[in-house]
Amino acid sequence: MTALAIRGLRKSFGGLRVTQGVDLAVAPGERRLIIGPNGAGKTTLFNLIAGDLRADSGSVALFGTEIAGLPARRRAHLGLARTYQIITLFPKDTLLRNVTLSLLGLSGLRWNPFVRLDRQHALIAQARHALGRVGLADMADRPLAETSYGERRRVEIAMALAQSPRVLLLDEPFAGLSIDERRDVAALLAEVPREITIVMIEHDMDVALEFADRISVMHFGAVVVDGTRAEVVADPRTREIYLGE
């Protein structure tokens, strides 16, 4: 069974066809990298997978379950998590609260108006643990607004990992980071267990290529090349796309 199977996915805005018939199959445990020039439709593809956008046609299956018609929140409950290219966190809250919110999203507790959140010790311990996994345990009680960009990126990842997703979508996790920070995040991702399938969009080839099992190249809203690192690098169409840019 494939972790993520996409078939004939289409989306247009007005007359502009942003996604035109994407096919993609990601195996369980795989690390898949998606590359492509700006405007190739990579982030739109993520939005379609995660449900932030509704596809015009085509199917998305998560471990065999069709999810293309489901709202984003239902997809999260089925084991899909994502990070955003532009960091979207809760700046007023502490790191711990950010991760707690993430955990709460999948917990039935989120509807409970009768108990105090800060007394939910099990949940909070879990959140602390998730922060620990990204090396931020000692900053857990600091407001997010007082952290650095790189730290926020790790919080994003902690939030996604905290949900123990089956498939994790990472949208440019290295963008805007310093070299040191990139190394930290890369190490972090390398430690993610293979139970979690990862699909990543990234421009930074140095870090990303090393990480990926397979690579898909997108251009004009479609997957043009699909294969192992060597296959993709060797493919003339890849060169064409990148040199033509």
Added chain:
Amino acid sequence: MPFNRRQFLSGAAAVAGAAAMPMPAIAASKPVKIGLLADLSGPLAEGGIQMKQGLTAYLKSKNFTLSGYRIDLVIGDTGSSPAQAKNKIQELVERDHVDFIVGPLAAFEMFAVNAYVIQHKVPTLCLAGADNLTQRAPNPYLVRDSATSSQAMHVMGDYAARKLGLKRVITIDSDFAFGYEQEGGFQQVFQLRGGCVVKKLWSPLGTVDFTPYLAQIRDCDGVCQGYAGAAPVQFMKQYAQFGLKLPVCGGETAGDDALLPHFGDYAIGMISACPYTIGYPGEANKTFIALMKKYFDSVPGFYAAGTYMDGMVIEAALKSLHGDVSDPARTVKALRAVKLEHTPRGPFSFDHFGNAVGNIYVRRIEKVGGKLTNVTLETYKNISQFWPYPEATYLKQPAYSRSWPPVTACKA
């Protein structure tokens, strides 16, 4: 900033004045307190300010001493809001322990405080017109020296049919109780005298442009409007702008004398019926007008006259009570027993419900000496709230409402 609460209290000046005059010894005792409940802000401020001026003018002219008793005046601003009227009356009664309430202006405010007035037995001299306060659901503590909403309109209906010779009239008024009662009163008597109301138009409160209604005025020989506040000025102006020439008649608020400086020539010819008129020739009215001019540089109208006369009524009642206002029931009885000859509106007395029986003037706006004024056309004497019916007959019919009396087909 001016101090509202103790602005006009009998303080040093009044006491000094009293000492200079040969007053009964009792003048030195506890002052009698009057609480004025008026709309000093909000959309009805025009009438509220007149109320304050009228009462103040009378008290000031009497040096805050009525029938030898010192008077304290405490003022509460209702802000043209029922909820605030309720709070203010509580404040005046429970905190300032006033002996009389003068006001409020609007029926919706009076209804907000009505239960309270009854419960706390506060002698209240209100200007709000709502018919039922002195009819089907009478308030035993109420005295009204002005009129019910329909009282002057009954007269207008009579005059329109008999003297103006109108046959088919369209009424237009604000879509709320005061409007229903005004037009109901007009229609009732107008039809009794052979006229016919062919259409009744209601504009929502706060209407800024009356054109949609003006466009519907046709197939009639006259219009009756009962607008209040600033709306008569707006309405008459737009009426004239659309070239409408049919005679317009109205009630006490539509042709209020206080609006005269604000009307333009377009209002000339409008006929209204009112329990007060600026042209009443009595000496008391001349004094009143002069005082308003002297103290406030203001042209008085129906609201100022109302509270001014409230001062006179209280004065007369204090005299008969010998200043003892401790028993509300007795006080109200004394108030209702007051019969005055020389007042700005001429002679009047009260019926057993506490509503004034007196003259209603039919006047027309004319230009005299370069200024607009209301010229009296006819004086209907001794008009009660039930006129022209006997009390029992009148009370048997339903209260006026949006749908009563109904518009029926007119005989050709």
Added chain:
Amino acid sequence: MTARRALIGLAAVLLVALPLWVPGNYDISVGSEILIYAIFALSVDLLIGFAGLVSLGHAGLFSLAGYTLAVCLGAGFGQPAAIALALAVALAGTAVFAALSLRTTGVGFIMITLALGQIMWGLAYRWVGLTGGDNGISVSARPAPFGISLAVPSHFYEATLIVFAGAVFAYRVFVESPFGASLRGTRDQPRRMTALGYNVWMIRFSAFMVSGLLAAIAGILFVFRAEFISPPTAALTASAEPVLMAISGGSGTILGPIVGAALVELVKNVASAYISRWNMLLGGTFVVIVMFMPEGLVPGTMRLLRRRFGARPPAPVVAAGTAERKPPP
């Protein structure tokens, strides 16, 4: 923390003992009014401060409960039945308000609620048969729970205080609960919340229902206190008032709307007795608050105190929405 406890305790004692330390019945009655409006302001601020949704139609819900109560009492229902019906009808109305207005957020939300509130106001005027039009409905009977007559001003005050305390307690539990945290999340990052698995619409809808419930409770108390209800209760200005209370006191806090309610009601009912230009005073007060404490009186005072006593730098306080407060100039 203990200082805080002590302050809350002191405030509670002062509130309970209010009938003993204010001059008279009128002042006690103003006390009740402040409490009622505090509940109303809290109701509105649940949406403003915690959901980032500004409602300018809450007077519609407030008066829906009030009118239902008045109509039911007039029709001869018993007090408990009338109260229950008023709550039920107001909640049904809230559901309609919420379903329509939550089609959008931001300014669109403000406008839909405003329009719905205006429609309630129009109904109050025009449905004369039921509402009495502008003459309103008088209610003469206050309830007498356990044989204690609430017609006595101090009794009514204490009863209101009990309801108020209950509401504040429940409010506090609510905003600090997991659901409260979810609600705040939808205020700051609705899209992110969806991706995390939250049903943003349902969370907002539920919060709107709770807010409507509080507004209804305030509306019912209002009618019992004023013993009267008429269309201005549903007017736009009546909807704007709790919004102003919440913002001036400090939106997104619990104490803020309460302080704001006290401020506005004191200016309207107490200061207006001494200063004829009380509207000017009220408007000026708002402007001054915004000038010196754009985040509201309560958070602003906290900030100044913290600065004065040299504790840690002020945590960024945000009024609502995703807009960050600018650093103080």
Added chain:
Amino acid sequence: MWTILAINSVTFGGLLFLLSAGFSLIFGLMRVPNLTHGSMFMLGGYIGGSLIASWHLPFWLAALVAAAAVAAFGGVMERFLLRRLAGSVLAQVLVTLGVAFMVSDFSLMVWGGDPLSVDAPRALAGGTRALGVFFPTYRIAVILIAVAVAAILWAMLDRTRLGAMIRAGVDDPEMARVVGIRVSRLFTIVFCLGAGLAGFGGVMGAPILSVYPGLDFAMLPLALVVVILGGAGSLPGSLVGSIVIGFIYNFGLVMVPQLAYFILFLPMVLVLVLRPQGLFGRAAP
């Protein structure tokens, strides 16, 4: 009758346009919900009316002076109050409503509670026969004035550098800042312009509506309704929205008088529920 209603729909729409164009620009560019806008309209009417009645200024001069005075008032408000509150919608709501309360009380203090009746300029007094009906000349003039103002505004937005900057700011405030537009000065200019337009509209409306306490809060919801219908920041939107409201108001009151109290708000709810961004607006930010 229908002809009168139709012409008047446009007149009323024209007046609403003068009122709402500024509101829409301010909201579109600065994201400030200027709840003082109705007060500015009323203030314009009072100032203009007094200049005409007491100072015997010609109507048009009075209108310009009043517009300038209200614009200056707007400028002061923007510089000293709103400037510090950028981005904080709640504080803006509080301060603009606070100022609205103060203006309303100030007007009551200065002009009293009496309505101020303003005469139309003599040349435009009386009526005209048009399309077979008698219609007040001044009301027809209001249509022309509104069209002229719309044309001037359009030319300014479309043809001048200032207009280009405003449009850039409405489309993308961040970008405008980045490309070096002095946003703060632009905000002041636009706020003055919007305030001045409202004040001008107040004078234009005065011969029709008169000026009286409460006019401010009678006009404010109308401005809001127009902007909702037309979408914020869009000049054609406000124009069309104003005229649509003009028609709904005039025909609605005649055809469904029983709904008079809801006549503007029912369509507004419908529009918002079906199309939350307004008839002509883009998606809300």
